[in-house]
Amino acid sequence: MKTFFKANPILTILVGFLLLGIPGQGLQAQEIRVERVQFPPGASTAAIEGAISGRETVDYLLNVRKGQYMNVSLASSNGGVYFNIMEPDAQYEAIHIGSTAGNQFEGVTAKSGDYRVRVYRMKGSGSSAANYMLEMIVSGSGQQSTSGDTVVSGTDYNATGMVPCSMGNGQPTGNCKYGVIRQGNGSGMVTITKSDGRTRTIYFENGKATGYDESQADRASFRASKEYDLYIVHIGDERYEIPDAVINGG
Structure with missing residues (x-):
């Protein structure tokens, strides 16, 4: 899972233009729909169906609190349609660049305010209208950690390890990797990596497992x-066994 806690190297405005495939003067001249x-x-969850033609660009403003979980994904009829994500007050310095990182993002927000999800299409991907579906998920209370935990080196997790898991009825129980972000008082997020590489994030509030990163699909x-x-914890046919110490420490 990607997170925002560690600052990425700042991308200059010029680099932002090049990654978008739009010359600087052209971007300033064109109108971005907001x-x-x-x-x-x-x-x-919000799911938005849209279409863009030619060099059109659309900015979606999503108000998020610091410390919330955010998941953004995009599917398009045109392989040249992507999205970038900019933090509040940033115009071209992206924390996610779809043309290089792909059309799936998930992480924990480092700032409060309007995040800008910019949908665009790369140069040379055609001029006819391209349909897309943009899905955005924001969950969690946005509380900040009061546990005083250190962070596992090279990650944004307070702890990592393995927990027993099962991916379906009749399947033997195995072990899945997890990482936990603790927010104190029995609250936090446990992200589990399944055998197929996909992840599940399970939310805890005040000592109770309250939900997961649900999507439209x-x-x-x-x-x-x-x-x-x-x-x-049961999510459909999936089963996870999470010790109390994972979320509370100890």
């Missing part, structure tokens, strides 16, 4: 219980 993203009441049922010092 749209505000609002989640439906009680929802943590993956709305599996969620249930969780605690047996002594072990959280038993």
Whole structure:
């Protein structure tokens, strides 16, 4: 899982132009359409269907609190359509560049404010309209760590390790890698890497497992219980056994 805690090298405006495939003067001359993203009441996900033609660019403004989990993905009928993400007050210094990193991003926000998700198409990818689906997920309370934990070297996690897991009915239980970001008082996020390389992020608040990184394409049922010092979490047919010490330390 990518996070924002460690600052990436600052990309200059010129580099931003080159990565977008748009000359500097051309970008200044063209109009960028800006749209505000609002989640439906009680929802943590927004899915937007759109289309861009030629060198059109669309900025989606998404208001996020520091410390929240954010997941952005894009699917398009045109392989030359990508998105970049800029932090609040940044115009061209991107923390995610789709043309090099791909059209999937997830991480924990380092700042509060309007994040700019910029959808664009690379030069030479055609001039006819390209349809796309942009999905944005924001969850978590945005609380900051009060645990005083150190961070595992080379990661943004307070701890890493293995937990028992099962990916479906009838499959033997194995072990999956995890990383945890603790926020104190039994709250935090545990990100588990499944055998196929995909990840699950499970959210904890005040000592209870409360949900996961649900998306439009993956709305599996969620249930969780605690047996002594072990959280038993079911997401559809998946099962995870997370010791209390993972989220609380010790």
